[in-house]
Amino acid sequence: MSLLQIDKMTHYFGGLRAVFNYGLDINPGQIRGLIGPNGAGKTTIFNLITGIYQPTEGLISLEGNKLNGRSPHEIASMGIGRTFQNMLLWRHMTVLEHVKMARYSKLTYGLIGAFFGTTKRHQEETESEDKAYYLLKMMGVDQFADQIVVNLPYGAQRRVEMARALAMEPKVLFLDEPTAGMNPEELVQMMDIIRKIHGEFDLAIFLIEHRMKVVMELCQRIQTLVFGEVIAEGTPQEIQNEPKVIDAYLGKELVE
Amino acid sequence: MELSSGGISTDKRQISSLIRVFCAQIPLLSWLLGALVAVALEHFIGRDFARTLGMRKEPMLFGFVIMLKKPMLMHSALIYFVVIYLLPIIVIARLSAASVNRLAAKLLDYPLMLSGLIHLGLLYAILHWWSEPSLYRAEVLKQTMIAVLLTLSLNLINGYMGEFSCSHPGFMALGAYASSVFTVGLFTDDKLFGAALLPQWLGPFFFPIALIFGGLIAAIGALAVAIPSFRTRGDYLAIISLAFMFIVKSLIENLEFVGGPRGLGNQPDWANRPVVFVTVVIGIWIINNFVRSTFGKALNAVRDNEMAADAMTVNTRQTKITAFLFAAFWAGVAGGLFAHILRYVNPGTFGIQKLAEVLAMVYFGGLNSVYGSIVGACSIRLLSEMLMPLALFKWIIIPLLLILVMIYRPTGLIAFKEFDVKKLIQPRKKLN
Numbered sequence: 001m002s003l004l005q006i007d008k009m010t011h012y013f014g015g016l017r018a019v020f021n022y023g024l025d026i027n028p029g030q031i032r033g034l035i036g037p038n039g040a041g042k043t044t045i046f047n048l049i050t051g052i053y054q055p056t057e058g059l060i061s062l063e064g065n066k067l068n069g070r071s072p073h074e075i076a077s078m079g080i081g082r083t084f085q086n087m088l089l090w091r092h093m094t095v096l097e098h099v100k101m102a103r104y105s106k107l108t109y110g111l112i113g114a115f116f117g118t119t120k121r122h123q124e125e126t127e128s129e130d131k132a133y134y135l136l137k138m139m140g141v142d143q144f145a146d147q148i149v150v151n152l153p154y155g156a157q158r159r160v161e162m163a164r165a166l167a168m169e170p171k172v173l174f175l176d177e178p179t180a181g182m183n184p185e186e187l188v189q190m191m192d193i194i195r196k197i198h199g200e201f202d203l204a205i206f207l208i209e210h211r212m213k214v215v216m217e218l219c220q221r222i223q224t225l226v227f228g229e230v231i232a233e234g235t236p237q238e239i240q241n242e243p244k245v246i247d248a249y250l251g252k253e254l255v256e
Numbered sequence: 257m258e259l260s261s262g263g264i265s266t267d268k269r270q271i272s273s274l275i276r277v278f279c280a281q282i283p284l285l286s287w288l289l290g291a292l293v294a295v296a297l298e299h300f301i302g303r304d305f306a307r308t309l310g311m312r313k314e315p316m317l318f319g320f321v322i323m324l325k326k327p328m329l330m331h332s333a334l335i336y337f338v339v340i341y342l343l344p345i346i347v348i349a350r351l352s353a354a355s356v357n358r359l360a361a362k363l364l365d366y367p368l369m370l371s372g373l374i375h376l377g378l379l380y381a382i383l384h385w386w387s388e389p390s391l392y393r394a395e396v397l398k399q400t401m402i403a404v405l406l407t408l409s410l411n412l413i414n415g416y417m418g419e420f421s422c423s424h425p426g427f428m429a430l431g432a433y434a435s436s437v438f439t440v441g442l443f444t445d446d447k448l449f450g451a452a453l454l455p456q457w458l459g460p461f462f463f464p465i466a467l468i469f470g471g472l473i474a475a476i477g478a479l480a481v482a483i484p485s486f487r488t489r490g491d492y493l494a495i496i497s498l499a500f501m502f503i504v505k506s507l508i509e510n511l512e513f514v515g516g517p518r519g520l521g522n523q524p525d526w527a528n529r530p531v532v533f534v535t536v537v538i539g540i541w542i543i544n545n546f547v548r549s550t551f552g553k554a555l556n557a558v559r560d561n562e563m564a565a566d567a568m569t570v571n572t573r574q575t576k577i578t579a580f581l582f583a584a585f586w587a588g589v590a591g592g593l594f595a596h597i598l599r600y601v602n603p604g605t606f607g608i609q610k611l612a613e614v615l616a617m618v619y620f621g622g623l624n625s626v627y628g629s630i631v632g633a634c635s636i637r638l639l640s641e642m643l644m645p646l647a648l649f650k651w652i653i654i655p656l657l658l659i660l661v662m663i664y665r666p667t668g669l670i671a672f673k674e675f676d677v678k679k680l681i682q683p684r685k686k687l688n
Contacts, residue, residue, distance in 0.1 A: 050567060072566040082567055090560035092672055100550055101557050105569035107550055111578065114549040115542045121549060168569055
């Protein structure tokens, strides 16, 4: 059975058709890619699945549970983690606090624990701190744990955001342009990280990317989106040779 | 010119670094001991000493009022301050530092609660002795402690959650009236509520319940601001909360059974110094616990980026509603204490003036910080008492100070700092 299933999803912003008849099936452990020119509606699809917008039509389900109509935090705690294209971090909070915050839905001590500092709270907070340190170490940013996040270099901030998304223990991880603004060296490191987390947690990953190198090397299947419609879907090889994709997005030079 | 000014600035730096080195090796316990000796000194020889210096009695608020009222006595007020307060504190703190450091290190082996209680006990003893000689001091002290609780509760919304809420006087009024109705109705013979229903001696046991009742009523009132906060932010929510404050005020003015605009008096005298102290300490403890938990940190996440908070499983609605209700609860408790200190409340107290005062305390002390709230509330409260002789000019000097703080430290004096009791009371090591 597929993990995340989307059927005939359509979304209108007023009169503008942003996404039309979009379908997707992600199996456990799969890495999928979504490419397309700017303004094609890639991030809108992410926002529709994670509940920030509600689709006008169509059905979204995770492991058979319907996601339509749920609020973003419910969908997130059901197992969809994400990072953002423009890195939405909390500018007054430390790196460690970022990662711990994503474990919000896993905590059970409630307000009583929060007010009176019970032993249960102490246990759970220590546990989530340990998990947070583990993830930060894995991302190679544990030395920044007590720093305010805005003081970190750009690449480290990206890694913190990814560690934060992983702390939710998601089943599917959505990465919105994880390598945006990175130099070739950082790009290779980021690809290693994505491979590493994919191997370690057996995650399904769904990523939007503009860099062909990343998509072609990482993804098992790729969709190409133009003006809200999928014009081609297939393996990296197929996509590279598909005339429609070359016309609309890749351009001639890459193929030659 | 260049050279000499450079010389002065290095001098200044040297002095400030000297002070820093001096402070860094003295644990909190030593400061408390020093202060205790100072207030004991004042208790025993203060009045005689003041008379030999030519003052009628010991200066009430560290000599400030006297300096402003009778500038001729400025030197004696200064001498008094140095001899009675400054010298003993510094000398005792310095002398006891080494041995107290060892004691503090030993205290770390015991539960944190124990050493916390020892520090609080010392603090209470200091406040007790300090406020003993006059009713005026006792009154200022109680008002200051309530201001701390109120400021901290407003800081939860304006600092920790980053919304600009103007409704705090309204919450305070709800708490003040609800707890007053509770105590006056049950325990005193009153024109408005008839004879006492319960015997007087039960009263002090019911006072905590009265305060909690006031807090709960305030929290229910806060729903009127919390629910709109789901959909609005920033200026619009500020206007909604301002409207709430005026609604509460005019509601009370028009309710005849609590006395309308004439106010409600005759509250029993239960809010004495220890009760206020204990309530405020419990309030600070619970609020500090809350803001350091992940649920409390969720307020910061909602403030800094709500969309990201939502995507990271934080239930933003629940977070907002908790923040408003929790803050309003403590504002209500502060209001209850306030009503029982003055033993009279009227709706006029909870107007725009009160709002300006609390906002000033929050923004002066520092956003998102318990230290900041304590410092802000104490300094604004004491300043407005100290500058009393200046009459109208007080309202020029305090805002000017606020403007200066906003220019040089836009988020307040001590902002974004965690209040860690363990760090506060731990022994200090010698630098070098």
